[in-house]
Amino acid sequence: MKLKNLMGCLAIASLLGIGITNSAHAAAIVSNGTIQLGVDNFGQLNVYGETPSLSGTTFVGLRYLPTGAEATAPGCLCEGWGVADAASLVTGYANNDWLTSGGTSGINLLSFTSTATEATSVVDIGGIFKVTHHYTPSTATANLYEAKVTIENISGSTVADTRYRRVMDWDIEPTPFSEYVTIAGTTIPSALLFASNNGFASANPLSGPSDLGYTGDFVDAGPSDHGALFDFGFGSLVAGESKEFSIFYGAAGNELDALAALATVDAKIYSLGQSDPATGGPNTFIFAFKGVEVPEPGTLAGLLAVSGFGLLSRKKRQSNTNS
Ligand SMILES: [Ca+2]
Ligand SMILES: [Ca+2]
Ligand SMILES: [Ca+2]
Numbered sequence: 545m546k547l548k549n550l551m552g553c554l555a556i557a558s559l560l561g562i563g564i565t566n567s568a569h570a571a572a573i574v575s576n577g578t579i580q581l582g583v584d585n586f587g588q589l590n591v592y593g594e595t596p597s598l599s600g601t602t603f604v605g606l607r608y609l610p611t612g613a614e615a616t617a618p619g620c621l622c623e624g625w626g627v628a629d630a631a632s633l634v635t636g637y638a639n640n641d642w643l644t645s646g647g648t649s650g651i652n653l654l655s656f657t658s659t660a661t662e663a664t665s666v667v668d669i670g671g672i673f674k675v676t677h678h679y680t681p682s683t684a685t686a687n688l689y690e691a692k693v694t695i696e697n698i699s700g701s702t703v704a705d706t707r708y709r710r711v712m713d714w715d716i717e718p719t720p721f722s723e724y725v726t727i728a729g730t731t732i733p734s735a736l737l738f739a740s741n742n743g744f745a746s747a748n749p750l751s752g753p754s755d756l757g758y759t760g761d762f763v764d765a766g767p768s769d770h771g772a773l774f775d776f777g778f779g780s781l782v783a784g785e786s787k788e789f790s791i792f793y794g795a796a797g798n799e800l801d802a803l804a805a806l807a808t809v810d811a812k813i814y815s816l817g818q819s820d821p822a823t824g825g826p827n828t829f830i831f832a833f834k835g836v837e838v839p840e841p842g843t844l845a846g847l848l849a850v851s852g853f854g855l856l857s858r859k860k861r862q863s864n865t866n867s
Contacts, residue, residue, distance in 0.1 A: 572658030573604050576681035579689050579794050580607040582617070585656045586638035586648065587665035587677030587691070588747070589712070589793075590621035598717040605712075608795035608827045613717035615795065615817055615829040616743075620644055622713035622771065624747030627673050627695055630777075631704035636669030637747035639711070646746040672699040673706075687805035688794035688830065695788075697781035706778040707750070710791060713743035713771040714817035716829060722767035724821035729813035730760045734837045735776045736813060743771015764821035772815035776836055789835030799824025806832055813837065 570585040573593050582591035582604030593604035597614035605616035605623055616623050622645045626637025636650030654666040654674070663679045674696040682688035697703045716723035730739045740755035741762070753775065758765045778787045792811055796802040799816070802824060806814055814832035818824050 570653070570656040572656075572663040574658065574661055574663050574679060574689075575609065576661060576686055576689065578609055578686040579681075580604060580609055581663075581679060581689055581793060582606075583658070583663040583665070583677075583679050584638070584640060585653055585665060586651050586667055587675070587679075588625060588638040588640055588648075589623040590617050590640045599720055606793050606795070606829060606831075608829065610797065611717075611827045613795075613827045614720075615716055615827075616712050616714060616771070618715035618717065618720040619769075620713060620744070622711070622744050624648075624711055625677075626707075626709045626747040626749045627669055627675050628707045628709075628749040629672060629703045629705055630707050630750060632672075633750060634670040634672045635748055635750050636667070636673070636675075637709070637749070638667075639747040641713075641744075644744045645711070646748065646751075649748070668698075672697070672703060674698045682792065682794070682809060684808040685794075685805045687796045687801065688792045688809060688832075690809075691791040691793065693789055693791060694786050695778070695781070696786040697783060700783050702783060703781045706781050706787060707737075708776045708778065709747055709749040709774065710831075710833075711743060711745050711747055711771070711773045712831060713769075714815070714829065714831075715769070715771075716817045716819050716827070718826070719767070719819040721769040723770070724764045724766040724818045725758070725768075725770055725772060726763050726765070726816040726818070727758070727772060727814070728761055728763075728816075732812055732837060734813060735778050736774065736833075736836060737777045738773070738775040739813075739815075740773045741765055741768075741770040742773045745773050749775060764818070766821070772817075772831055774813070774815075774833065776833075789833065792830060792832040792834065794830040794832075795827050796830070797825065797827060799828045802828040802830050806830065809834060 624639025628635035
């Protein structure tokens with residue numbers, strides 16, 4: 545999204561006292577030498593940096609250093625995540641865009657630590673969830689950063705319907721705001737509930753599905769100003785239980801190399817953002833998930849639950865108790 549909206553976001557953030565550019569605000573820009581990420585305190589991306597990108601933005605979300613291209617920070621800072629229990633309606637989410645994407649709510653920071661290459665955010669949502677995002681270079685390929693996500697039920701009792709949303713506005717340089725977007729892997733058995741190209745959606749997992757014309761799997765939609773939205777349902781978590789999975793952010797010089805990078809980590813659910821839909825040059829950006837493809841051990845009930853069947857809570861509790 546374009547500059548006018550960004551300025552609106554910054555103005556509102558300023559009015560609200562939100563320190564997008566506040567130096568005391570915990571955040572980190574991390575890099576493995578190929579991929580650079582701007583990680584904010586709650587684990588959302590898009591923080592202020594100093595080095596202008598290929599098209600001149602000084603915010604860092606996801607950058608490919610060989611070209612200097614930024615992939616989400618241009619225009620609005622629309623990138624974020626949320627965790628919720630769809631049964632009790634407890635929710636918390638973080639997004640540095642307030643005007644379009646609805647910003648951040650329901651999250652308390654527990655800790656944020658970083659080095660030159662890694663960043664770890666730990667937050668509390670309503671005393672129900674402890675959520676950790678640990679950003680670390682992929683050990684498999686320089687083209688990917690891995691965000692290891694842990695959702696822990698700290699409530700002391702069972703959480704019935706655990707949700708995770710991740711959303712980003714792709715803005716692929718050198719053609720930001722007119723990118724081609726691909727989403728793949730939505731039909732394989734997984735915890736995925738919904739995917740679309742609405743990168744401007746709220747990060748609140750309970751805000752409901754929305755799209756900008758494309759849902760499920762689609763290839764090279766565009767050119768348009770859009771992004772990627774993924775909703776996951778992990779079913780019930782008993783007291784003290786955690787759900788772990790990984791998100792990958794990355795880029796390569798073309799589409800074939802991007803797909804090869806995804807293959808090295810066996811990530812099958814993903815989005816690509818491109819300026820050139822055919823070759824994927826000069827950079828194809830990657831946003832992918834792993835560890836969401838198969839149900840938890842012994843959880844036919846869990847699989848059915850994430851498919852939208854809400855009638856199996858008794859079996860679900862039994863199976864989780866046994867696991
Ligand atoms: Ca953007
Ligand atoms: Ca966009
Ligand atoms: Ca393509």
